[in-house]
Amino acid sequence: MRKGRASLEFENPPVIESSAAVVGKKEGEGPLGQAFDMVEEDPMFGKKTWEEAESAMQEKACRLALEKGGLKPEEIRYLFAGDLLGQLIATSFGVADLEIPLFGLYGACSTIGEALTLGAMTVAAGYGERVLTVASSHFATAEKQFRFPLAYGNQRPYSATWTVTGSGAFVLADREAVKEKRRQEKSLQRKSGPGSPGLAVITGVTAGKIADIGAKDSMNMGAAMAPAAYSTISRNFMDFQVDENHYDKIISGDLGEVGRTVLLDFMAAGGYDLSKVHMDCGIEIYDSSSQDTHAGGSGCGCSAVTLSAAILNRIRSGEWKRVLFVPTGALLSTVSFNEGQSIPGIAHGVVIEHRRAEESQEE
Amino acid sequence: MRKGRASLEFENPPVIESSAAVVGKKEGEGPLGQAFDMVEEDPMFGKKTWEEAESAMQEKACRLALEKGGLKPEEIRYLFAGDLLGQLIATSFGVADLEIPLFGLYGACSTIGEALTLGAMTVAAGYGERVLTVASSHFATAEKQFRFPLAYGNQRPYSATWTVTGSGAFVLADREAVKEKRRQEKSLQRKSGPGSPGLAVITGVTAGKIADIGAKDSMNMGAAMAPAAYSTISRNFMDFQVDENHYDKIISGDLGEVGRTVLLDFMAAGGYDLSKVHMDCGIEIYDSSSQDTHAGGSGCGCSAVTLSAAILNRIRSGEWKRVLFVPTGALLSTVSFNEGQSIPGIAHGVVIEHRRAEESQEE
Numbered sequence: 012m013r014k015g016r017a018s019l020e021f022e023n024p025p026v027i028e029s030s031a032a033v034v035g036k037k038e039g040e041g042p043l044g045q046a047f048d049m050v051e052e053d054p055m056f057g058k059k060t061w062e063e064a065e066s067a068m069q070e071k072a073c074r075l076a077l078e079k080g081g082l083k084p085e086e087i088r089y090l091f092a093g094d095l096l097g098q099l100i101a102t103s104f105g106v107a108d109l110e111i112p113l114f115g116l117y118g119a120c121s122t123i124g125e126a127l128t129l130g131a132m133t134v135a136a137g138y139g140e141r142v143l144t145v146a147s148s149h150f151a152t153a154e155k156q157f158r159f160p161l162a163y164g165n166q167r168p169y170s171a172t173w174t175v176t177g178s179g180a181f182v183l184a185d186r187e188a189v190k191e192k193r194r195q196e197k198s199l200q201r202k203s204g205p206g207s208p209g210l211a212v213i214t215g216v217t218a219g220k221i222a223d224i225g226a227k228d229s230m231n232m233g234a235a236m237a238p239a240a241y242s243t244i245s246r247n248f249m250d251f252q253v254d255e256n257h258y259d260k261i262i263s264g265d266l267g268e269v270g271r272t273v274l275l276d277f278m279a280a281g282g283y284d285l286s287k288v289h290m291d292c293g294i295e296i297y298d299s300s301s302q303d304t305h306a307g308g309s310g311c312g313c314s315a316v317t318l319s320a321a322i323l324n325r326i327r328s329g330e331w332k333r334v335l336f337v338p339t340g341a342l343l344s345t346v347s348f349n350e351g352q353s354i355p356g357i358a359h360g361v362v363i364e365h366r367r368a369e370e371s372q373e374e
Numbered sequence: 375m376r377k378g379r380a381s382l383e384f385e386n387p388p389v390i391e392s393s394a395a396v397v398g399k400k401e402g403e404g405p406l407g408q409a410f411d412m413v414e415e416d417p418m419f420g421k422k423t424w425e426e427a428e429s430a431m432q433e434k435a436c437r438l439a440l441e442k443g444g445l446k447p448e449e450i451r452y453l454f455a456g457d458l459l460g461q462l463i464a465t466s467f468g469v470a471d472l473e474i475p476l477f478g479l480y481g482a483c484s485t486i487g488e489a490l491t492l493g494a495m496t497v498a499a500g501y502g503e504r505v506l507t508v509a510s511s512h513f514a515t516a517e518k519q520f521r522f523p524l525a526y527g528n529q530r531p532y533s534a535t536w537t538v539t540g541s542g543a544f545v546l547a548d549r550e551a552v553k554e555k556r557r558q559e560k561s562l563q564r565k566s567g568p569g570s571p572g573l574a575v576i577t578g579v580t581a582g583k584i585a586d587i588g589a590k591d592s593m594n595m596g597a598a599m600a601p602a603a604y605s606t607i608s609r610n611f612m613d614f615q616v617d618e619n620h621y622d623k624i625i626s627g628d629l630g631e632v633g634r635t636v637l638l639d640f641m642a643a644g645g646y647d648l649s650k651v652h653m654d655c656g657i658e659i660y661d662s663s664s665q666d667t668h669a670g671g672s673g674c675g676c677s678a679v680t681l682s683a684a685i686l687n688r689i690r691s692g693e694w695k696r697v698l699f700v701p702t703g704a705l706l707s708t709v710s711f712n713e714g715q716s717i718p719g720i721a722h723g724v725v726i727e728h729r730r731a732e733e734s735q736e737e
Binding site for chain 1: 380478495586
């Protein structure tokens, strides 16, 4: 196992065996709409409160990810989960019924990166055949907590982002466990069709440090998070002794248009040209011209649902051989903000690579 | 590595190499007062806000733990940290200056159990020679967030607990790294005296599931958390095929007097008699008769500072050979509480054992 200061490379890269993305109506109307597993038209998800709605969405994403993998909750060793709400209440009330031992995580909108990092470390170490990772955000719970009551109808500057209503869940599995599962499915003839797609595996991780350049505008979180993305991406390059050409895509979480510009400028100053390989989930998820989302999408759900719906398929197919996935988080609360504190950022990097499915069936 | 459904046993148990406990004035006046590394008389820790005070306390605990181990921040691979505040602001603003890659955790008052669990998993897997784990709570930030303004002077029922102002930090290290460090110190003659004490090592962990029996009284969190403690302790017994006689002490985090009674009743119904081996950090930390703390102490800091100040020394000395340390958390927020939700609990179990120091120096 090669180790850098913040990075790990796995000898036995865990497989992202299955995943699911559940989103709200607005996300369903966006450019990725067709790719999500479930678009819920009711923002309340049939519940009485916004928070319960987010919990229901998170549980739904978990159950769909399990179902798509032909798995039951009891086959999952550990659950790594988080959300944006104080004391992680969307998670606490969302995943309890799964009865899986839980590690609650908070990394703001970088949470799915943190969950995939710790989940991959756990599976690669042989601590369990399978773990589940999940993160969620809901436009209404986030607005209620961080900004203004929805009914107030406040105006938003163009640098502001729109919190994604969505939850993405991912089953990480040991390669041998995936092979065994496929053998079983083959013998049961439950799976056929035009050849299995390839696999998406996590070959390495770069855990993020807090980056704080003193940004104080809570309506411009992209600028607050960009230094964290820069820190983690350049750390990844140094630890693995690579540069931007090593990756087919370097994908940030929710920098949006403003944050993207800052990141590209920072990287250029560091001698890297990210313009050709960079993509941002916050920019991909909405059509800013027609959906009035200003700088783009944000929230824990943003990068999670985009990874599940629009990134993993391209890695599995081999269109992208190697991707650096870097969800970004802004570490603020209304308390710290109102007390005049800055907005620190954090970003966790996950290296996801294509592997041929045959390898897993024949080797 | 023997594995149960929620437990892991480590082939190479990480060593708790050093630790520190920083507390407030009230904790300093309690039964453990003399054992803490630092008692800060100023509840503001020299800062302008309660939250900044908690951040300063958390950073102080980290730096003291490093100093006591003769370590610098750059020798630490990863930091596992958390607190009770929304969006973990005590942590985000507390540990940034250490510049260690950070995993933000939320497990309510069980957070140090979660941090020790993930930290031990990381070191035991060989992902880093050393990691740092820390958790904190502050009476004033917790009251402000969860209950009433301090100036309101509300009355508290006897089932209520008192949030500990304190932060405990722990360096977990690979056994070989500890040996190497001791060799260096010996050759530098920096350490001498009447023989090194023994070591405290983490031999296993039992990650907790959410336990929710529908408790709704936020002034009686002990009762809400006891089922989680029961769940984790009995899971530990099953996974390792042991019972209460396996441990010299089974130490819960902050159940307090009410929660302790519930736990002992639950365990008795399950066929276990915990009365002789059970201890609760929340009961130990204050003198309830003179300190007006009602059911006992609580908060992330409660179990963390008690572990550092009053448990590890007894394990290192060999007075206790094997301890099951089970910090307990109540997963509620004012939002979920006001919306009529119950208070789920979670508890993470860490098995800490005595090892002779000679082993580490001579083997």
